Amino acid sequence: MVKETVKQLCKQHTELTDQDVQILQEMAFSLQTYADLSDSYMFIDCKLKPSNQAIVVAEAFPVGSTPLYNNSVIGKIVFESFEPGVFYSYRNGKKSIIRQAMTQEGIVVDQTVVPIKNTNHQVIGVLISEKQVVSPTPTGNVQKFSVVTETAEDQMTNSGLGVVSDLLMEMLILTDESNRLVYANPSGLRLISEMSEKDDVLNRDLLELLPFLRTVYEQEDDVFVFELTIQRKNLIVKKIRMREKNKSQETLLIIQDITELRTKEKELMMKSVVIKEIHHRVKNNLQTVASLIRLQMRKGMPAESRSSFEETLNRIYSISSVYEIILTKEHADDDDVNIINLTRKICSTMVLNEYNLKVDLIIEPNNNKIVTTSKKAVSIALIVNELIQNSLKHAFQGKEEGIIDVEFTVENDFVEIHVSDNGVGMKNPQTSLGTEIIHNLVTNDLNGEFLYVPREIGTHAVVNFPVGAEVEIFDE
Template identity: 25%
Template sequence: MSTGEFDNSATRYPEPTYGHPDYDAPDVIDDLDDGDFTAEHVGLIVPPVEIEASRHLHRLVAGWGMLSDLSFSDLLLYVPLPVQSEAEEKRFLVVNQMRPNTGPTLFLDDVVGRTMSAAQRPAVATAASSGEIVDTVIDSVWLGERIRVTAIPVRFHDQVVAVVASESALSTTRQPGVLEEVYLEAFGRLAKMVSAGQFPFEDEEVLAAGGPRVGDGVILLDQLGKVAFTSPNAISALRRLRISGRIQGASLTELGVETDTTYRAFFTARPAAEEVERNEVCVVIWCIPLLHAGRVDGGLVLLRDISELKMRDRLLISKDATIREIHHRVKNNLQTISSLLRLQGRRLTEPSAKAAIEESVRRIRSIALVHEILSREDGDEVNFSEILRPLVRMVEEGLTSPDRPLSFEMIGESGNLPSPTATSLAVVLTELLQNIVDHAYPPGLLMSEELPKVRIEMLQGAGVLRVDVIDDGVGMSGEADPERRPSLGLSIVTGLVSELEGKISFAPADEQAAAGETRTATGHLRRSGTRVSLTVPVVRGPIATQPPQREAE
């Protein structure tokens, strides 16, 4: 059979090409969610797939590397395109592709996004319409050689939702041997399960990256769970587990492998996986039951020696634990220094000296808070919102008195920050909050039963964290302007912000009050207050040069 190959004039769907100038593409779907298979895996707008069928295709693609390896061929996933009339030729869109690890690939370039007509892939069209597996050979004009195509209908709830095609060049077909025959037999059995809607399994948990592949080791089990075939790599994995003697004809349990994986897979008719460790050797075992007429009549076991990966994991865990212990000890040392300073402060009689000691204690405690959070987290980043809450609580406990209460409100999320940035920012906010308590509400400013409010707004975007500290106090005027009369606290703030390559600005919180309006429309007293705006880059580079817009803007 001679036919054309991939339509080089075809463009990415849904542009009305494909040799049909009058083809009306379906409406573009704007609200594709994470569950949409084709949007996530292909980045194309294709005919919408029912959500449950989409999840079925998700599971198929997650594990079809095994099918590609067993068949020594490329796998292409075809989805039928809608037609306007019965007279229009049926076309199929390639929405995913898998290359084998056990043989050469047929396609050196990606073919995802290309379309095929029924004449170009008659086996795919026949499988889609009949629901049966079709095996044929075609002459590829594009590739210049003969191609074997095995089209497998993907059935879900008695409906064919896609077609998987196994495509390989006859010129590169491996010489048949025992291993090749067993692999192709296993592929054929799994293909029948795909066609019957039995594979992939609906409630199967997809293995994480690093799961076993066919090249790592294969064991074929008969209907009694006895070993019928073992690949050379599987034998090596078992030998590393100190399994000796004859393997053929025995179950894994009889061989001494301490696992019930095969028993669970046969009993539940669902895949089962387990890690087996012995003498610092760790092998992951994944058993897929092979079904026929709804019954388990065999099993396919994939093995992989992950001893090196396990060792790396242990080293990483040990490293993380060491880093957390360091942060814990730094926190303890800072608390010790803070306690010593407080003891020293109690012996002082000079008010200015006592105030200086108290300020130092607060700064040290703010740094200790960061290390306390880091001692409980993995990695070197911390969610600054988790630091801000105890920081505000510390300010409430240490800087306010019952006769001068303050109401603090935190809005927004900061996201994760590197520990050096979080440490500096904690000290900066401590100084700003202390400045509010000391200067924003002088005696006689507040009316009886009036509760002053301090608001902290956080917003991260475009690689920048923006923090606004807003109070409704007396505001800035003349000698009270912090930029004209910098204190030690403000010097610390500007120095740390400069080190972070950030910016700080002071402005009235209420522009109308700053312009002279002293009353609101309802007659309430209006104060200008102060807004301190911080912008700190959390991603160094050009992206962090512009601060994000506030939500109100």
């Protein structure tokens, strides 16, 4: 029975796998024992499919105790603003202890939440244990909440709550059992007057003044959170029904105006659309330039010019690789580029027509993940491209095969890129455009050094540059 409920709720409302559900079912099965043993109220909550809310899938109340909850809470939606501990454990996979937490039902409890994990260490639910806090005075707990009944103003002033609620940005609105307005803090009053275009609002039916709140009031749940868009305003409305024994039912609304936040979000979204569009255009334009060069090459040209054109093509492709990587990202303003992936891309797009060679190109990240901004990535792309091209072009003359090795190391906050080959080695090198490009980029853009390390066979070039604020290293 318990297991069946867990299964049904999980299937209907969550994205958990059958295996995950099974783990929760086992736990739900033993929940009563835990509750009796620790003499506390136990629950299992799971995250809802699309939203950030959670749902109660199992509960157990200790035998023989005075009931903390009048009704079963299975199937109830749990909102983050009311149960922060639940969501903390969910996100961080850690235990959370909250003393004197106010539950969604308006009861003060000591609450302990631990994450429930599957074999892959993913949090699939949380186990909650609650013990009611026995209040020292009879006017504890729920009373604290309902100081604004009857003689609303007096009590607000006496308790000091009046001052606090006056300062709140949130709008507080309290209505009696027939939905008449009995209290509103200044920002609440402002909202009501502004939206209803009436000044004299006290003691009037709130739902006549603000008809859009009807859906919130009609909701049966005692606690309900709702986002409304009305007259170009975005509001988050929290409704809390305050039940007290032998007393009428009052409703407290806590309303947050999040119009500005939503506008900012939209602006940011627009901005990232524009950025993405610009990246697209840059990439497309680079590809057009490359196509024009290819066209020129096909139309025929002196043999000695061919290799210069190919080198130019490769330079364009390596810049374009940076944009290709950025464009695969989900967030357009995230322009971080993983330079090992970038190197792989450059190697795979390099034009090798000129060289009839069988080359093994080995990339060794050494477990490093090096991430940098697109600006730095363009420089690194061009440098790596020049070095690999040099090996291809000069190292293996008269040979049929060879090895080129690109290695990344990180030491003492310096990144080193080693490009080495087992070719003929440098013989009276004459610096030309390639070397000039490398030197310029390494010193000016990367603030680093470029040098050749002597070796017996072949050539070994090293570029090193400081990690700095724009480069991030991750151990993989």
